[in-house]
Amino acid sequence: xxxxxxxxxxxxxxxxxxxxxxxxxxxxxxxxxxxxxxxxxxxxxxxxxxxxxxxxxxxxxxxxxxxxxxxxxxxxxxxxxxxxxxxxxxxxxxxxxxxxxxxxxxxxxxxxxxxxxxxxxxxxxxxxxxxxxxxxxxxxxxxxxxxxxxxxxxxxxxxxxxxxxxxxxxxxxxxxxxxxxxxxxxxxxxxxxxxxxxxxxxxxxxxxxxxxxxxxxxxxxxxxxxxxxxxxxxxxxxxxxxxxxxxxxxxxxxxxxxxxxxxxxxxxxxxxxxxxxxxxxxxxxxxxxxxxxxxxxxxxxxxxxxxxxxxxxxxxxxxxxxxxxxxxxxxxxxxxxxxxxxxxxxxxxxxxxxxxxxxxxxxxxxxxxx
Numbered sequence: 001x002x003x004x005x006x007x008x009x010x011x012x013x014x015x016x017x018x019x020x021x022x023x024x025x026x027x028x029x030x031x032x033x034x035x036x037x038x039x040x041x042x043x044x045x046x047x048x049x050x051x052x053x054x055x056x057x058x059x060x061x062x063x064x065x066x067x068x069x070x071x072x073x074x075x076x077x078x079x080x081x082x083x084x085x086x087x088x089x090x091x092x093x094x095x096x097x098x099x100x101x102x103x104x105x106x107x108x109x110x111x112x113x114x115x116x117x118x119x120x121x122x123x124x125x126x127x128x129x130x131x132x133x134x135x136x137x138x139x140x141x142x143x144x145x146x147x148x149x150x151x152x153x154x155x156x157x158x159x160x161x162x163x164x165x166x167x168x169x170x171x172x173x174x175x176x177x178x179x180x181x182x183x184x185x186x187x188x189x190x191x192x193x194x195x196x197x198x199x200x201x202x203x204x205x206x207x208x209x210x211x212x213x214x215x216x217x218x219x220x221x222x223x224x225x226x227x228x229x230x231x232x233x234x235x236x237x238x239x240x241x242x243x244x245x246x247x248x249x250x251x252x253x254x255x256x257x258x259x260x261x262x263x264x265x266x267x268x269x270x271x272x273x274x275x276x277x278x279x280x281x282x283x284x285x286x287x288x289x290x291x292x293x294x295x296x297x298x299x300x301x302x303x304x305x306x307x308x309x310x311x312x313x314x315x316x317x318x319x320x321x322x323x324x325x326x327x328x329x330x331x332x333x334x335x336x337x338x339x340x341x342x343x344x345x346x347x348x349x350x351x352x353x354x355x356x357x358x359x360x361x362x363x364x365x366x367x368x369x370x
Contacts, residue, residue: 001028001364004078004101006069006092007035008053008085013196013277014109015042017141017163018084022046024353029360032076034069049076053091062091069095080105080363083135093131103363106132107139108149110274137363139356142275144296159359162299163275164352167284167343170257178261189219189326192263192287194256194278195270197228202269202292202312204237209269209319211241216319217326222247225259260285264332265325271312273297280347283339288332290321300347305338 032047049072083092083106140146146160195201238247266282267290289307291297308321
């Protein structure tokens with residue numbers, strides 16, 4: 001059975017999500033990947049068709065991408081088109097109409113944009129509503145995202161399939177060896193985060209909290225893992241706050257399980273989230289959490305059991321939550337164990353892949369009847 005994926009420029013959690021799906025579904029379906037040229041190596045042995053999808057609004061570039069994708073779809077002749085990312089929807093829906101592909105599935109990995117601009121709501125907001133209503137089915141990675149989508153798409157077309165992680169990667173790692181390998185001393189309290197360095201992840205707020213905690217928790221070490229367009233500015237801001245001895249920016253790392261095994265606490269002060277894979281990974285690693293009090297986070301993080309939620313942009317609240325965990329090691333260990341068991345029960349990749357496989361089968365059966 002032939003399935004085509006349309007993928008926008010991607011990194012971080014979305015790319016991990018796609019890796020899991022590709023590994024889990026690739027043996028059952030012929031998956032062709034359509035996306036920017038830089039994804040060709042990532043596609044591995046799967047058929048790849050370059051479509052130069054760019055972030056942001058580019059009328060000429062978007063029209064060119066629609067033409068490229070419509071040509072690719074005529075060659076692939078997919079029985080199902082799986083679209084990843086809202087920008088991909090803007091390209092894929094018109095391309096599908098041109099190439100007469102009718103079975104369209106979209107995975108919404110993040111909350112929908114909500115600019116205050118009236119112009120956005122009158123123009124792009126209306127366009128997105130029209131495009132989303134052209135889809136056969138929509139997968140939301142959290143209940144929060146699903147509720148948002150039902151404002152634009154008939155409710156019966158929306159299904160929630162929560163993100164999953166391979167929790168086995170985070171098991172059996174010796175904490176003492178991990179801490180030694182990354183240069184942490186026995187007295188250090190390691191506070192880590194993993195995020196794409198974009199404004200929505202709130203890393204600047206974490207740096208402000210670190211500045212508040214510098215004298216209260218002198219043993220604290222902050223480790224920022226991830227890359228992105230904000231990295232240089234965040235490093236400069238950290239230096240301006242005098243945090244260079246306390247904060248490390250490690251960039252992209254492939255050894256996240258080892259890093260997390262060396263940490264004492266995971267923090268992610270996001271301003272917006274669909275369902276954070278890095279939070280699920282931290283839970284798999286048995287870490288207590290401090291995260292923003294967002295609807296999608298509350299689907300995963302149980303206040304007082306998993307860790308603590310603080311209001312977005314509340315720097316003093318964020319710092320207070322960190323102190324509360326740092327001052328109670330026994331409670332922190334209980335939280336970490338609770339998180340590990342919760343991920344094993346509810347957020348494994350097997351559940352995510354099997355639920356996606358069921359949607360594929362339903363859509364392919366429905367498509368065969370048309």
